[in-house]
Amino acid sequence: MRCPECGKFAAYGEPAVEVVDFGSTDDTLEAEVRVSLVCAEDETELKELILNVTAEVDHTCDLERVVAHQLKSTEPDKLGTDDVDRAVADRDFEVSDCNAEPLEGAKGKKSTYGATVVWTATCSACGDAVEAMSEDEMEASEFEEVA
Numbered sequence: 001m002r003c004p005e006c007g008k009f010a011a012y013g014e015p016a017v018e019v020v021d022f023g024s025t026d027d028t029l030e031a032e033v034r035v036s037l038v039c040a041e042d043e044t045e046l047k048e049l050i051l052n053v054t055a056e057v058d059h060t061c062d063l064e065r066v067v068a069h070q071l072k073s074t075e076p077d078k079l080g081t082d083d084v085d086r087a088v089a090d091r092d093f094e095v096s097d098c099n100a101e102p103l104e105g106a107k108g109k110k111s112t113y114g115a116t117v118v119w120t121a122t123c124s125a126c127g128d129a130v131e132a133m134s135e136d137e138m139e140a141s142e143f144e145e146v147a
């Protein structure tokens, strides 16, 4: 498309990325990332897209650490094997940090743009910090023009 700023048929530069929302469901970490295509000449935003990027957490709770973590909130004589099992079965991940980096042409096509997302989360069962990474990108033609 033609850039309204410089009037040229724009080549896109490195996309601008911004995490607009993040969270988790069970073992899946989620992020909404706004990716915008900018004019390579003057960085005017020309097109945009919201990418929904997800990653599965690859994490096995260490039982000793689960016990230690649960003892922070439960008296030792009230913590049974069932409680430990339940903490692991019901675990979730609280995302404390989520960052996106621009991604360009990773699928071997010059015209794809997207983001690489890195999450940092805490396991509710054992208290360990876990990290996950994922990426997604779309063809420039799938992006909407910025109104």
Ligand SMILES: [Zn+2]
Pocket: 003, 004, 005, 006, 007, 008, 010, 039, 040, 041, 042, 043, 044
């Ligand atoms: Zn321009």
Ligand SMILES: [Zn+2]
Pocket: 059, 060, 061, 062, 091, 123, 124, 125, 126, 127, 128
């Ligand atoms: Zn864990």
